[in-house]
Amino acid sequence: INDTLTKLLSSQQEESNRQSIRKSENVTINDKILKIPRGTRDYHPRQMKIREEVFCTIIDCFKQHGADTIDTPVFELTTLLREKYGENAKLIYELQDPIDDDGNNEKLALRYDLTVPFARYISQNKISAMKRYQIGKVYRRDNPKMTRGRYREFYQCDFDIAGCYDPMIPDAECIKIIVEILDKLALGQYKIYINHRKLLDAMFTVCGVPDKLFRSLSSTVDKLDKLPWDVVRNELINEKGLSPEVVDRISRYVHMHGNVNLIDQLRNDPQLSSNKLAIQALNDLDLLFRYLTLF
Amino acid sequence: MATNSVSTTNLESAISTGLSITDNDLNDLIKIQGDLVRKLKAEKAPAEQIKEAVAKLVSLKQELAAHHLAVNGEATTTGGNKLLQCPRGTRDYHPGQMKIREEVFRIITDIFKQHGAETIDTPVMELTSLLTEKYGEDSKLIYELKDQGGAEQLALRYDLTVPFARYLAENGISSMKRYHIGKVYRRDNPKMTRGRYREFYQCDFDIAGDFDVMVADAECIKIVVEILDKLNLGQYQIFVNHRKLLDAVFAVCGVPDSHFRPISSAVDKLDKTPWPVVRNEMINEKGLAPEIADKIWSYVQMHGNADLINKLRTDAQLMSQKIATGALNDLETLFRYLSLYGVMDKITFDLKLARGLDYYTGVIFEAVLTKYQYDPQLGEDQVAVGSVAGGGRYDELVHKIDPRQRRVPCIGASIGVERIFAIKEHQMAESKIQTKTVETEIYVASAQKNLIEERMKLCGYLWANGFKVEMALKRNPKILDQLQYCEKNQVELCVIVGSSELEAGIVKIRVVNTREEFEIPRDQLAEQLRVYLNKVRQQLKESSSKTNSN
Numbered sequence: 001i002n003d004t005l006t007k008l009l010s011s012q013q014e015e016s017n018r019q020s021i022r023k024s025e026n027v028t029i030n031d032k033i034l035k036i037p038r039g040t041r042d043y044h045p046r047q048m049k050i051r052e053e054v055f056c057t058i059i060d061c062f063k064q065h066g067a068d069t070i071d072t073p074v075f076e077l078t079t080l081l082r083e084k085y086g087e088n089a090k091l092i093y094e095l096q097d098p099i100d101d102d103g104n105n106e107k108l109a110l111r112y113d114l115t116v117p118f119a120r121y122i123s124q125n126k127i128s129a130m131k132r133y134q135i136g137k138v139y140r141r142d143n144p145k146m147t148r149g150r151y152r153e154f155y156q157c158d159f160d161i162a163g164c165y166d167p168m169i170p171d172a173e174c175i176k177i178i179v180e181i182l183d184k185l186a187l188g189q190y191k192i193y194i195n196h197r198k199l200l201d202a203m204f205t206v207c208g209v210p211d212k213l214f215r216s217l218s219s220t221v222d223k224l225d226k227l228p229w230d231v232v233r234n235e236l237i238n239e240k241g242l243s244p245e246v247v248d249r250i251s252r253y254v255h256m257h258g259n260v261n262l263i264d265q266l267r268n269d270p271q272l273s274s275n276k277l278a279i280q281a282l283n284d285l286d287l288l289f290r291y292l293t294l295f
Numbered sequence: 296m297a298t299n300s301v302s303t304t305n306l307e308s309a310i311s312t313g314l315s316i317t318d319n320d321l322n323d324l325i326k327i328q329g330d331l332v333r334k335l336k337a338e339k340a341p342a343e344q345i346k347e348a349v350a351k352l353v354s355l356k357q358e359l360a361a362h363h364l365a366v367n368g369e370a371t372t373t374g375g376n377k378l379l380q381c382p383r384g385t386r387d388y389h390p391g392q393m394k395i396r397e398e399v400f401r402i403i404t405d406i407f408k409q410h411g412a413e414t415i416d417t418p419v420m421e422l423t424s425l426l427t428e429k430y431g432e433d434s435k436l437i438y439e440l441k442d443q444g445g446a447e448q449l450a451l452r453y454d455l456t457v458p459f460a461r462y463l464a465e466n467g468i469s470s471m472k473r474y475h476i477g478k479v480y481r482r483d484n485p486k487m488t489r490g491r492y493r494e495f496y497q498c499d500f501d502i503a504g505d506f507d508v509m510v511a512d513a514e515c516i517k518i519v520v521e522i523l524d525k526l527n528l529g530q531y532q533i534f535v536n537h538r539k540l541l542d543a544v545f546a547v548c549g550v551p552d553s554h555f556r557p558i559s560s561a562v563d564k565l566d567k568t569p570w571p572v573v574r575n576e577m578i579n580e581k582g583l584a585p586e587i588a589d590k591i592w593s594y595v596q597m598h599g600n601a602d603l604i605n606k607l608r609t610d611a612q613l614m615s616q617k618i619a620t621g622a623l624n625d626l627e628t629l630f631r632y633l634s635l636y637g638v639m640d641k642i643t644f645d646l647k648l649a650r651g652l653d654y655y656t657g658v659i660f661e662a663v664l665t666k667y668q669y670d671p672q673l674g675e676d677q678v679a680v681g682s683v684a685g686g687g688r689y690d691e692l693v694h695k696i697d698p699r700q701r702r703v704p705c706i707g708a709s710i711g712v713e714r715i716f717a718i719k720e721h722q723m724a725e726s727k728i729q730t731k732t733v734e735t736e737i738y739v740a741s742a743q744k745n746l747i748e749e750r751m752k753l754c755g756y757l758w759a760n761g762f763k764v765e766m767a768l769k770r771n772p773k774i775l776d777q778l779q780y781c782e783k784n785q786v787e788l789c790v791i792v793g794s795s796e797l798e799a800g801i802v803k804i805r806v807v808n809t810r811e812e813f814e815i816p817r818d819q820l821a822e823q824l825r826v827y828l829n830k831v832r833q834q835l836k837e838s839s840s841k842t843n844s845n
Contacts, residue, residue: 034425034461034464034465034696034697034698035422035465036417036418036421036422036461036465037418037420037421037422037449038445038447040418040420041418042415042416042417042418042462042465043415043416043417044415045413045414045415045473048413048414048415048416051416063733063734063763064758064761064762064763064764065758065763065764065765066734066735066763066764066765067733068390068393068732068733069390069393070387070388070389070390070393071387071388071393071396072381072387072388073381073382073385073386073387073494074419074451074478074480074494075382075385075494076381076382077380077382093440093441093443094440094443095438095439095440095441095451096438096439096440096441098482100383104383106382106383108382110419110440120379123379124379124381124387125389128354132390137419139419141443141445153419153420161768163768165768165769166769166770169747169768169769169770170768172751176755176758180758291751294748294751294752294755295751295754
């Protein structure tokens, strides 16, 4: 009996392997299409098990730091989501809006992230301080790049500290939490890159960039983690209309990286040293790094 | 940040440590803040400081106004700000509610797992073409997404059953025992007191596959009993019927075939609507002859236990319908199995149970809490939550969806958790027990200034040792505020850092609920904290079991 059992199990295993290869075909017979919406996917039992464990690890860490959790609806009033996501607003999924029996006619859209709902939650409930985590799916109608694990419906695990506290203390705790989580998840070696929006703005100013281009430049500079400098340089000059001299000045700054010593280096930088935003940002970062050392 | 004088202690502490403020606190805080503003102005304090104090006063007053509105049951939008609300029929889950939810889900999934079920998850939206023609009259309640230029027409899922059928068909699965917990979307009129929303959770358990008659069906119902028992919701009854028996009854009464589904959904309302109203609907809205309606009533008012099966078998007219014989045999087998499972005392065979959804083909069932059952005699403001679980057999759904037209019979149960949440919240409010939502067990505090670095180091050390730790996110917090936070949030222990203790290599532990303090050598901190935590938890358990037995 045991021999038969072993043989049966191994042939079943083969069959299920064949099945998982087969499943990626879209079945179309008699004009009936059986598929899942583009950019979404089912979680099979094995994937659910992994997911449960990962969430468990992450949530334990959030709880260790004293966070509450909330949940918000999957859709929000479209007016809430409009004008929060800049260029990305076109990626929001909107719902049709028939009129209710009592004449109520709400325009709704699927949430794009968990942050704007959180902001609504604390405003709506007049909360002035909260440490919360939220795990939920969010929706973005962009081109799903399947190989890079990017979907139109996907989970986000957010941790936020809202409230008026002393500078850099909550910031340090946030980063500390990420470290704890990445360590516990045993994903291998990792690095956390840090910068400061005000420092970036200061850099742009001393390089001669007009104020109104700051945000759009930021998104171009942001691509440097995936694209070589030449390509980015090109975009800055040709698409965003900057002069080559300005771009080269930017280049000198954005290629800088290091540890806490970089702060003093920047403090002594002739152009930055007189910029108020830069000084503020560098002080913030100095304090942050001090706290991160203690943590 | 301006550090104001002692009179603002409550205000500052409340805000900086995230306490939620109630009406009484608010009135006090407004008075205190008002006094502060007057004081600052009299002392000609810096303009910035006065401005800040005034802003706090204004926001406190706004909060009081909002609190009154909330308490009086009106919408929480103040100042005409329509942005700040959830979409109609939806709601946020606050931390206290999340805790209840987590507990309920845990109990339910433990039982699902005990029965050997796997779990899956599916997207919140499906192709509209998948969802149409699955829900009969209810199809108009489906939330559709706008056509934004993509090739696909999408809609939000209406339940977890059709997605499951799609999952089975798409993956060529012929048998599976699965549970699925997720939110579903129905655009109907939310009746809030009955715990009904437009976005709500469903907890589904389904057995798909060609198995022997009634075995899987019995297990499904058994699971519902186990869950409802464990959840401690009070007495309940599970009503059972069979779709084919209903069809036989309709045939015998002379209902035209085309009217089966609409008459079925009318019969389904009998658990909430008195017969005269339903009769009216059948005659005037659905075009049925009065004699037929009355004959239907003679059947559907019947209910009882397994004996009713034999009674129905004596009805010659009914027995002339072959599907009736089959249905009664099924039910007999089912009740036999349910006796073996020891749950027949919870079961009532009830001919008026119809279940709204179109895709049921066999056994159907619904669980109703006796305490919260809708009574047609009482008024509209009764607290009734309808059914808390329901389900049935649906053998043709996969076949209908699958292009290859494979047939996979299924039986499933859905637990109405939203209603259960409402009841649990009700129970908690009645018991007046204050539960903590945040799980912090140790709070790192300092009585003196300039010890933030020491506190941070200690936090890092304690987190590394697996403790749940918090500290005030201020450089120089006041000791009273910190201790108040601990007491209000039921944090078990407070570790107090002081410069003289540090030099001596000592740390102070304060047991929050007794307010006793002990000195511990710094190098034994982790182990000692574990010891004290155990002690405190032991004491709490003992004292709570004492109060329970009182």
